[in-house]
Amino acid sequence: MKEAAPESYADSPFIDEITRVDLPKKFVIPSIRTYDGTSDPQNHVAFYKQKMLVASIPSEFRQVCMCKGFGTTLTGPALQWFINLPNGSIKSFADLVNTFNQQFASKRELEKHSSDLYRVTQIKDEPHELPSVEVFRQGLLPNNDLYVELTKYPCHSFEDFQAKTLAYIRLVEDKSYKFGGSCNPKDYDKPNRKSGGRSNNYRSGPYTRLNQSEVNLMQEQQGLIKRLDNMGPVVRWPRKSDNPNPRKDHTKWCIPDVHYDGLVISMQIETTNVRMILVDGGSSVDLIMLDVLKAMKIKEDQITKNSSVLVGFSGETKRTLGEIYLPTYVEGLASYERFGVLDFLSSYNVILGRPWIHNIKVVPSTYHQCIKIPTYWGVATIKGEHKLAQECNTEVLKHSKAVRPELVSFLKNKSSCFAWPHFDLTGISADVITHKLNIDTSYKPVQQKRRKFASKRNTIINEEVDKLSLIWA
Incomplete structure (x- = not known):
């Protein structure tokens, strides 16, 4: 330290x-x-x-x-x-x-407005609150039958409110079935305000019947199926337009259906906005690179010298320099995370593993390139930087392809420096390495009895003895 x-x-x-x-x-x-x-x-x-x-x-x-x-x-x-x-x-x-x-x-606590009442949702095991019924009643038109019913006879429980609304829905559906899609057929005999008279356009009335071949969805399922069969090829999906729409914004299209990129985001750590952060649910630790800490102007003496060994998928190991606790801020949520510090070149600045995901209850999706975070004011969505993820993935592949030829070339040029067979190990200085047996010299040596082996095992033993003899010859 x-x-x-x-x-x-x-x-x-x-x-x-x-x-x-x-x-x-x-x-x-x-x-x-x-x-x-x-x-x-x-x-x-x-x-x-x-x-x-x-x-x-x-x-x-x-x-x-x-x-x-x-x-x-x-x-x-x-x-x-x-x-x-x-x-x-x-x-x-x-x-x-x-x-x-x-x-x-x-x-900072945000100021509450009356519009926030419409975003109030009920959580699990929370009792029903009647103020939500009052908000619903205020949103109805004054001449609406349900508004009149709720005003004359207020609800004393949420179950009472459900019963009244269900009864109103049944009444509306029954009138719609009898009068061909209109609760009051006389209302649609009135002239259209814009045209000045009754129009054959379907927009003149929201429930005006276009023709007698209209399908009534209130019929039974079997009758509906027979009606569709009788209509023949009339029932089909509308074909797509051949004319391209110039108003389409191609920059707002969704990501490709098939991709294998990781989820990369940006967030505030300490007082710095850090980019190229990989959200990896397969990592059991949160990691940060030493170069990132230096760029954030965090001194190395703040790193706790508690080194740990990281084991990769194929068994390779990497030892961390230590640990450091840093605050993270995302969508108004703050969490104090423990990061392992690594000192090597990486395409990502930070790797957020399961500790960070579980602490703030994040739901990540690499396919949809976003994460969902439950906050005090609802569920927040953070979109991943898909282009940056592709760049990081490409950089990793380029680095791995570039290192292999260099390593092969190095081994070929320095092949004489490596010991390939056993007899290449001759001439090692005792200052480099020695092998000693911890034997007490005060005891008299005891010669073991010769053991007899099968012919195949005896041949293998003799070959190993010959190799050792060549080394120390």
Whole structure:
């Protein structure tokens, strides 16, 4: 672990005019709940101001005390962010508050509007709430029979509301069946407002019958099948238009039906927006490259020297440099993840495995190139960067194809440096390697009795002895 610098005790994000001022001797920081970066930052600042307002602080020292005492109210990712601020970057308490609110803006509580009631959904095992019935009633037209029924006789339970709506649906379907698709046939005898008179166009009435050969879907299934058979080739899918539509935006087309690309996304880690992040459900650890940490200006002394061995699909192993805990932010959700640090060239900057997927309950789909995340305000969707995933996959294939010829060429040029048969191992210096038997010299050696083997085994033993004799000849 890297040792701290002798002057590290003087590190401070504030300017010298604030850092060098001594606090009053009788000043005591009021007790306040700590902020860890998972709640509204504006509420924390308001609560902190109120606590400091009642503290007895001279007016000339108030801003200094407000600045220096703010760091003691932070913990977790918020405290880590405060420590990593550059020295001398904060000039006043207002500057500190603006920087703090900007960093944790994703945790701010949004203002509620009346339109949010229409996005309220019922979760599992949650009791029914009657306010949703009132919202439904307010959305009906005043002359609607169901509106009149719900206004005259309010529902006292959700089951009562279901019974009334079901009865209304049955009434509408029965009228539609009797009058040919209209609840009130007289309503469609009125002239069309736009044309000034009754039109034969089907748009003049939403339920106007076009002709007598219309199929009534309210019939029984057997009657419907017979009716379709009698119509013959009339029932068929409409053919596609031969004229291409120039209004089609080809850039918004879906991804190809068949592809084998991984899911690559971008997200904020610490204070940096990191790209080329592979979401891999087959990885049991979260990994980050050492070059990425250096680009994020994170020092290596923050890496915990807890190395572990990673085992690949074919049994190859790779040892990590250590571990580091970093906050991740995606769609307003913050999580503190443990990353294994690797020092080698990779097409991906970060690999998010099952720990990250399970912590925030992500549902990834490599085929649809997106992930679904349950949040406090609904299910959020993050689309993957499909083109970037294809580039990463191509880069991996190019790297593997380029390394193999170089490795084969190297082995051919340096073939004399390698020991292929046993007798090539002659002349190894004892300074390089030695083999010793841990035998106590105080004991008298005992000669073992000769063992007799079968002829085939005896031949194999003699061949091995001859090989060893050649090596030490």
